[in-house]
Amino acid sequence: MTETIENLRDFNYYKLNTNKHVLVEYIWIDGTGERLRSKTKVYDTVIKSLEDIEWWTYDGSSTDQAITKFSEIYLKPVCMVRDPFRGDPHKFVLCETYKPDRKTPARFNFRWIAEKIMQEANECDPWFGIEQEYFMLKRTGTTHLWPLGWPIGGFPYPQGRYYCSIGERNNFGRALSEAHQRACLYAGLKLSGINSEVAPSQWEFQIGIAHGIEAGDHLWLARYILERLGEEFGIDINYDPKPIQGDWNGTGAHCNFSTNKTRENGGYEYIKEFILPLLEKNHQKMMLLYGLNNEARLTGKHETGQYNSFTWGDGSRGCSIRVPIITKELGKGYLEDRRPAANMDPYLVSSALVDATCLNAKNLINFIEQFAESLKQL
């Protein structure tokens, strides 16, 4: 909401250094499972590692994670990075949320599942690369949002010209995307690239190569930074799988995945003979964990596979799984799961992939139950 606040005398409050204090921003996933919240705690000690950060509490009844009568939710610090907005020595700390018994996860805390799964499947050494797509929207009035650069309430030229575009005519919002890249790298996140996407005002950043739990941690922190940057630029960040109806791409979060077996000699055959059948067998179940409203996006058009059927192809972008040409060429490597929507929880998706391919899918039903539990009304 930066439009109505003017720093009229350009009062540079960022020059006010905080002396011996460290500002720690506690970040958590709220009761929608898709949005992040945060608040600041002032530390007057040196912060060297995660162990220096204490557990905290917040008002869960204000984030749809508790009722007023028993409103306390605990914040358990799990991942700490540098704060690119405030600079050193200040920190961002991603947290898991727990009920007052400190053991029961609060609504939409799925990280604990991922941690358990990654430990169990440690020998498989799963690697991830997630391509997070998103739309940039501009607010017109207080309730209406429309993509940045589009005529208000109307449509620009059809797709075809925007993917990786340059120039005034076709590229909208590069400044924000670039700022995001730099801020994530400053923070120490494993951001590996950016590009403008097929739809106008649609962008993508990639997190990877991330090992195990890192995939979820780094993606959520990158999302946090993106949304905070959106504040600075007056841009709304949108992860809706199908934000605009019509001949416009939806927004996905393709998940690139490999294990030690797919990366070693014979890996390509292993993918075809073991991994793909396992994924096909568990298709319906995994789709339940791949983002709400994903059916609107997986139509079979706009470079998606159909929601209800499992398909794959070498180098094909029209199906559920794409096996990259380079994997076939080298005889080993990774595959790309194109099914997850942009609004998915990376802890759930990474856990599902590892569980299905390394642990015989024995936990999938449990994940689905946990997810359904979080969706219930309080």
Added chain:
Amino acid sequence: MTETVEHLRDFNYYKLNSDIKQVLAEYIWIDGTGEKMRSKTKVYRDPITKLQDLDWWTFDGSSTEQANTKWSEIYLKPVIYVKDPFRGNPHVLVLCETYLPDKKTPARYNFRSIANEIMEKAKDFKPWFGIEQEYFLLKRTGTTHIWPLGWPTGGFPYPQGRYYCSIGERNNFGRALAEAHLRACLNAGIKIAGINAEVAPSQWEFQIGIAEGIEIGDHLWLARYILERLGEEFGIDINYDPKPILGDWNGSGAHTNYSDIKTRGIGGYQYIINELMPLLQRTHQEVLKLYGSNNEQRLTGNHETSSYDTFSWGDGSRGGSIRVPVITKEQGAGYLEDRRPAANIDPYLVSAVIVDVALLNSTYVNQLKQLLVDSAKQL
């Protein structure tokens, strides 16, 4: 009102700092409304190294509703000074108590004087405080009308639920000001412990603590001063009204967290629920009168408040008068949160009455109530 002042030649007068050998001391006091602050600058030739270097001063009390024209002088007694984050080193902000010309009788709305007395009496019990000051950010439309920052003028945004600790263009309004305030307070040496966006859109909170005794009032008032001054810079009005917008929108409170050696010691939790809670319940009606004017509008029982007329409490519950945090119950000792005070309280008054009820057998309660009544009387 910085909008109409145009900096036409971008004359950066703040660069003139380094050539000034004098020290600018901003004398700050609470005025005759009991809720707003005033200040004026005195130029000192010599460096200020201790409180004693700052002289008593006077001001025109008839212009702040603290005196009548005929006997208008009110004394300013410096009580604490900090670095001035606006002017930078070596300049200072000086918080003052106000006195009638006899230099002994506190002027209207000077509650620090009696609070100090109470804190002195109770100091062996080491009362600690943390106050969560909530406030709204308002933008002026025209000269008289103000409406929350980011709301459609005269209208309403999406309902609450999405704004508490929010991030992003869609849901977070005014972070720049809250952040500037945090830094300015830290820079000044004020005991600010954190900030967060609150439940209502354009509502924020900062926390002052842990402060012992009289410190809580001093630091909170100075933090309020800095916030209002920053509002000038940003063209934003700061509002502490307990219920600024009617309807399904949260009011603004100043929850006061409290502990003493008894609550922090072994068996503290039992002490809180068995001995302290009954004391708080018994004095509920009396004490509420000192917890901010118009607080009845806010304490409705909805929007995470308790009802004005009833005293209630719960472990981890945000719907009662007092919340005992889960961590206090877990550890068997710690602090409690009094959720009754409104955002527009005088922290000297509230901290003094809590200490009085908890440690001094409520001996001062009537005197405090009387002082408030006297301050509110017509001059």
